[in-house]
Amino acid sequence: MIIGTIIYAVINSFILALMAIGFNLTFGISGVANFAYGALYVLAAYLSWIFLNLLGFPYIISAVISIISVMVLGALMYRFVLLRVRGQAISEVIATFGIGLAILELFRYLGFVGFEYTLPVFIDKSFFIAGTYVDMQRVLIVIVGLALIFLLSLFTHHTSLGLAFRGIAQDERTALTFGMDSDWIATLSVSFGAGLAAIAGTIIIPLGTISVGEGYDVLIKALAVCIIGGLGSTSGVIVASIVIGFAERFTDSYIGSHWTMTVSLAAILIVLVAKPSGLFGKQKELEERV
């Protein structure tokens, strides 16, 4: 029992990390809190479903197309909406929230609700680890999660575009004097964040069904992880996902599944009250918050 809970807690932590990493990337670089994040996550899954079931594409191709189209949508969102309200945090939040709301409720209106809206698992296999039943999709989530975290840190530390990302994040004006186009980098950061949301959606959704409510839940979970970890800090995201991932799973097993969501929400409140900069936040972020 306890080992099973721990295994599922680890998987849950990776799910949370996958959900939050894109939000964190966008916020860390361009300072845009993308409240359409959950909608993009669900949108990617719905697009895959449409390509797969209505247009009859192979699964892998429909997944790739949907991820790319969500990335393009993210870039367009920045170019045509966010660029005009850049720097006004509240306007950014309201605008992205409006976009997210429109996407999610459009799917609800079109009737994309029900158990038939689900994506197939990638490899239909399962096995026992230490007496616990684990299916291949969950193993894949762990692998993809590890790979994405590794590739992302490789990208931000060892490629010129990644270094430009970090340059803009650290000091936008100085980065401008070095000839980095901050608008372009911010466009890319929103687009990459959207892409990561899409990848997370594509790989996590096969575990359950695609639902509109999931969009709001993912946004809240991403916010929870990022706030607790300290917005914009990658190591913070990892630690926070582990904290929440374990807390959620153990609440689920020992207290009751009704309380699962409350745990992450309560965790946000406690962290914001006790340590507003988050577990790994820096002083700069503290100033923005308090």
Next chain:
Amino acid sequence: MKKRKERIDRGIKVRSEDIFALCSLREMLYLSAPRLLPILGFLVLPLILGIYWQKVLLSVAVFALLAISWDILAQSGMVSLGQALFFGMGAYSAGILNHYWGISPFISIPAATIMGGFICTVLLLPVLRLRGIYFAMVTLIIPLMLVRVIEATKIFGGTEGLHGLTPFPSKWLDLYIVVAALLVALFGLRRMMNSDYGLVLKAINDNDRSVMNAGINIYWFKIQILFISSSIGAFAGAFMTHVYMFVGMPVFALDYSILPIAAAVVGGPGSLAGATMGAVILVPLSEVLRGIGGLRIVFYGLFLVVFVVGLPEGIFHYIQRKYNQFERWVEVEK
């Protein structure tokens, strides 16, 4: 040939700012019409509307109250994404008072207004020092969390809610109570925001550090304004509880958070009249659009985006400018 737009105050505005306003009927009308219009409108409309549109007017007034409560918070530098918290607290307070102790609406509504305001203020007290989107995130999260808590603990009727609460004795009474509350809130708070007290609040929004520098305890001001704002929201909630004769988890729904923000953003953030105007436009619009069902919320979302990007000042400020000034194209001097 380059041209630029020049804006000049209308003569009547300049004259009516002065003592001459008292000498001419036209100037008196110019000054008073924008203020009398909503008052007359809200007082007369219930008499001429049918039963269906009376209900719409009622929800216009309720959402206008919520939008006003959002706007005075926003004007003091606290942007909330969770007006539903205030609404729901008031609704549950009134529902509990009425359901368990059978207290009449005329006592339970004022009591719930104070209680709801107090509970919300205490709940948000620890996060009062957060700024910007962090405060917004917390206000977004708390109502969602409360829904889960009610669902999990099954307190106060759980998912079923509390049914069979006492309604108002007459439908005219409830309509005029809420209209009166709206007008009092609108004009009273407008006056408050224009006083020195309101000046401090606006300064907190502009630059809280410099207000602290001036030796003013901004947290004490924030607590006061939070109490005022959440009381207004709680009043709206308590009132609706007795109109629907029901209170349950839907009172914490996203609708009560989104529509007030949409109203304030569309109408004109930063002015209470704008918030009211937004509700007057959006709520009937959503009734007209009822036929398209869930697509309404899609339109709200798009409205938010279009107005935030395209007309950030909002409709009210736009109309106000047209009312006070005229524009003409002039050549740019070489």
